[in-house]
Amino acid sequence: MISTAQSKTLLGLGASELERWAVTHGQSAFRGRQLHDWLYAKGARDLQEITVLPKSWRASLQDSGVSIGRLKEQDRKVAADATTKLLLGTDDGETLEAVGIPTDQRLTVCVSSQVGCPMACRFCATGKGGLQRSLHTHEIVAQVLSVREVMQRRPSHVVFMGMGEPLLNIEAVLDAIRCLNDDLGIGQRRITVSTVGVPRTLPQLAELAMERLGRAQFTLAVSLHAPNQTLREELIPTAHAYPYDALLDDCRHYLAITGRRVSFEYILLGGLNDHAAHAEELADRVGGFQSHVNLIAYNPIEEEEFQRPKRDRIEAFRRVLEGRGVAVSLRASRGLDQDAACGQLRRRSL
Numbered sequence: 001m002i003s004t005a006q007s008k009t010l011l012g013l014g015a016s017e018l019e020r021w022a023v024t025h026g027q028s029a030f031r032g033r034q035l036h037d038w039l040y041a042k043g044a045r046d047l048q049e050i051t052v053l054p055k056s057w058r059a060s061l062q063d064s065g066v067s068i069g070r071l072k073e074q075d076r077k078v079a080a081d082a083t084t085k086l087l088l089g090t091d092d093g094e095t096l097e098a099v100g101i102p103t104d105q106r107l108t109v110c111v112s113s114q115v116g117c118p119m120a121c122r123f124c125a126t127g128k129g130g131l132q133r134s135l136h137t138h139e140i141v142a143q144v145l146s147v148r149e150v151m152q153r154r155p156s157h158v159v160f161m162g163m164g165e166p167l168l169n170i171e172a173v174l175d176a177i178r179c180l181n182d183d184l185g186i187g188q189r190r191i192t193v194s195t196v197g198v199p200r201t202l203p204q205l206a207e208l209a210m211e212r213l214g215r216a217q218f219t220l221a222v223s224l225h226a227p228n229q230t231l232r233e234e235l236i237p238t239a240h241a242y243p244y245d246a247l248l249d250d251c252r253h254y255l256a257i258t259g260r261r262v263s264f265e266y267i268l269l270g271g272l273n274d275h276a277a278h279a280e281e282l283a284d285r286v287g288g289f290q291s292h293v294n295l296i297a298y299n300p301i302e303e304e305e306f307q308r309p310k311r312d313r314i315e316a317f318r319r320v321l322e323g324r325g326v327a328v329s330l331r332a333s334r335g336l337d338q339d340a341a342c343g344q345l346r347r348r349s350l
Contacts, residue, residue: 008064008065008066008067009068009136010068010138011068011069011138011141011142011145012176012179014178014182014183015036017032018039019033021035026057034053039068040183043148043149045070047067069139070142070146071090071096071139071146072088073086074088075087083099083101084151085098086099086143086147088142088143090115094115096135097163098112098143098162099147099162102151107147107151107154108156109148109157109159110161110162111140111143111144111161112143113135113160113169113172113173114132114134114135114164115132115133116164117163117164117165118131118165119196121196121223121235121236122234122235122236123269123301126162126163126164134169134172135169136172137172137179140173141180144158144180155184155186156186157190157192158180158191159192159194160194165196165198166193166194167193167197167201167205168201170205173193174205174209174213177191177209177213177218181213187217188216188217189217189219191219192218192219192220192221192263193205193219195220195222196222196223196238196239198242199242202222202250202253202254205254207257217260219260220251220258222251223265223266224247224282224285225265225266226266226273227273227284229244231272235273248286251289255290263292264286264293264294265293266282266293266295268296268309269306269307270307276317278317279316279318279321283326287325292329293321293327293328293329294328294330295314295317295318295329297314297331
């Protein structure tokens, strides 16, 4: 949790926390409410922009090392479908990517939870560079503000599907969800946390979410990508430490604690995991489970020679699941021409 009084970074603090912070720094609670408005509604990047605050106090805060905590935009790419990928820099010189995905009705922001990723999924570009560090709460929230600023639209949805494994950074992720919900007005039901699976963390996520947030209404998306343990280990090296049945048992535990159904993600790799027999086996695994399967056609990366399945193969896979009574949808690939699609994010100049 954020230590309010000692915090040198303001972004990520809620309204009541900013009021207490202002009081501990010799000002009235009203100054904290002003800070909150400028941080979240107006999107201030620098303390000197907040001209409603006394100039002497702003100078004193800056001299003592207090900052808002925004990220620096280093590069930007806009795809033909208007999907926008940002390369953002942190104060310690690391880089990460965030993506804005617009439609007529919504703006979804895909955020990163870590700089890099340790999970090394073979079909994902992020894991090729390994893990540098986990992100702080303010660095997660700042991604949403950066996309809002660039796209000049209020984000409606946030998905933790960018760089990193969110369940290896649970504390910051939950604090960020609280901030997105309370301070930016993004409902929990419009937030999705995606995980490839880390042993013993799903029950922990459920319990901490109930404790920290009062409820766990965000969507949990678990990346399966295979219908059995053997194939899953081939695609996800870390899966050897997390047996398939244990993962599904933890999903049931999560459902029992939160009352929220689980979404299962499945990347279709041409000729590898997209056969009708794979669909039948997947249905055997998740059939009867209060869940939803989200199919994702593979998005190419340089280091691997996996193939994107043909459309008829994708539809055949979906029909098998539907025929078995499994709720299923196919995710549209957005930003593919600018390496902004699922599995294509990495830490480098755009």
